[in-house]
Amino acid sequence: MKVYCRQFYKIYCRHPFNTSQRVRVAQDCHTGHQGAKDLNFVMPDGKPMPLGTPVFAMESGTVAEVRRGLPPSPTSAGLPNNVVIKGSDGFYTEYAHITPGKRPNPFTPGSAMFWYYYNKPLTIGNFIKEGDLLGWVDNSGHTIGDPVIHIGRYDPGDARTLHDRPSPCNWYIHGVDAPYIDPFCDPGAYSGWAGPGGS
Numbered sequence: 001m002k003v004y005c006r007q008f009y010k011i012y013c014r015h016p017f018n019t020s021q022r023v024r025v026a027q028d029c030h031t032g033h034q035g036a037k038d039l040n041f042v043m044p045d046g047k048p049m050p051l052g053t054p055v056f057a058m059e060s061g062t063v064a065e066v067r068r069g070l071p072p073s074p075t076s077a078g079l080p081n082n083v084v085i086k087g088s089d090g091f092y093t094e095y096a097h098i099t100p101g102k103r104p105n106p107f108t109p110g111s112a113m114f115w116y117y118y119n120k121p122l123t124i125g126n127f128i129k130e131g132d133l134l135g136w137v138d139n140s141g142h143t144i145g146d147p148v149i150h151i152g153r154y155d156p157g158d159a160r161t162l163h164d165r166p167s168p169c170n171w172y173i174h175g176v177d178a179p180y181i182d183p184f185c186d187p188g189a190y191s192g193w194a195g196p197g198g199s
C-alpha cells in the first residue's frame with residue numbers, strides 16, 4: 001500500500017463524475033502534459049463516456065475562471081471550455097473540456113428563489129461546494145479523441161495569471177489513482193462511487 005504524506009501530496013477526496021463506473025486516468029502527467037491528468041471512463045458496451053456526462057466539483061472553493069462558447073473540436077489545438085476553482089489552500093483546480101453549468105443553487109427546490117437562481121449562469125466569484133455541478137463533458141479544445149476531463153492544478157497567486165504558474169503533479173484522487181482508504185477522506189461518503197481506477 002502506498003502511503004502519502006499530506007504535507008507533500010494533495011488528495012482530492014472525490015473524483016469529478018457521479019457514477020458507479022470505474023474512473024481511469026486516460027493520460028497522466030508527463031512532459032507535454034505538464035501537471036495534468038485526463039480522466040474518463042468506459043461504458044459497459046466498450047464505448048467512451050458520453051458527451052454531456054455531468055461533472056462535479058472535487059472540492060469546495062471559488063470560481064476563478066470560466067470559459068465557454070468553444071465548439072467540440074478534439075483535433076484542434078484551440079483552447080477548451082473550462083471551469084477553474086480556487087480551493088481553500090489557494091491552489092487552483094482546472095476542469096477543462098467541459099461546458100460550464102449553472103450557478104449552484106442555495107435555495108430550497110421549488111421555492112421562488114430557487115427558480116430565480118435556476119437560470120443564473122456559473123460566474124467568477126461563485127462559491128462552489130464539493131459535489132456541486134460544474135458542467136458537462138463537451139470534448140471542446142484539444143483532447144486525445146475520446147471525451148476526457150483535463151484536471152490541472154496550479155500554484156496560488158493572481159487568478160488572472162494562474163496558467164503561467166507551475167502545474168505540479170503531486171496530487172491524487174481518492175479511489176482513482178490513490179488506491180487506498182485515505183484517512184482524511186470519509187469512506188462512508190463514497191460508497192457506490194468508482195473503485196480504484198486504472199484499466
Ligand SMILES: [Zn+2]
Pocket residue numbers: 027033036037038149150151
Ligand atoms: Zn489533458
